[in-house]
Amino acid sequence: MLGLPEMRLVTYDRRGHRRLGAILDGRVVDLPDAVGHPAFPTTLEAFVQSSRGTVLDAARAALARGDVKDHVVKQARVLPPLFPRSLLLPAGTESRAELGHGSEGLERRVAGPEQDIPWPSGAAWLDYEPKVAAVLAVETKDVDTDAVAERIFGYTLVSDWVAKDASGDPVGTSEGVPIAIGPCVVTVDECDPQAMFLQAKVDGGELAKGNLNGSARSLFGLIAAASRGTALERGDAFALGPFPVRDDDPNRRLWPGALVELAAEGIGTLRNRLGARP
Secondary structure (H helix, E strand, O other): OOOOOOOEEEEEEEOOEEEEEEEEOOEEEEHHHHHOOOOOOOOHHHHHHOOOOOHHHHHHHHHHOHHHHHHEOOOOOEEOOOOOOEEEEEEOOEEEEEEOOOHHHOOOOEEOOOOOEOOOOOOOEEEEEEEEEEEEOOOEOOOOHHHOHHHEEEEEEEEEEEEEOOOOOEOOOOOOOOEEEEEEEEEOOOOOHHHOEEEEEEOOEEEEEEEOOHHHHHHHHHHHHHHOOOOEOOOEEEEEOOOOOOOOOHHHEEOOOOEEEEEEOOOEEEEEEEOOOO
């Protein structure tokens, strides 16, 4: 593991700029201000890139200090916690979508917690796919499944959607349907992904719940397979659905205005509402 006690890291809006924060007692603490060193990363993306350095010890020490509450952000607007360098989202056995490098190059936009998801043109309904994502902490190549866990920086939640037309066929491409990520990234120490309990709700009604169990190992296997012959980099992310998915399951069909909530112990709740039909 990385030597850092479990932290819930977020990104919030600070005067129009993405800023690194940490959840402490349910409130957002500005982590760079709490550390107080000019070289400390100001974004979660930069924090992940330097996650094998002394920044880990600095963050841990800052959150343990008695004056850390002096750096609580009032009415913080939480954004997507990070823009992964890339995000592999397999659907079944096929890789349906991969996000490109950097936030500007994403083939699909990224939405954050509490953000509305615009309804895609031509969609009769959206199929919902709740997922858990792992973010890599170090460069990884030709790694075995059993060695993947020690290379992960942390975990977050992903709400993924597939737009379907009236016949049930996918609507064109997946562009225009943002992927929701959040609400935070929880670091790996003291976080056992196999024991992580998840619950998905739509309009307050339970859609699915359960522990990751074998799905965590499947996620590690996905990363191991992707590393064969290819160098994965810090900040790459991989997401996998923990619940069985059937294309003909009517409970997965979402309609305009639906409130979707995906919750996990230690991470919190990723909450999004679908927009109105255009």
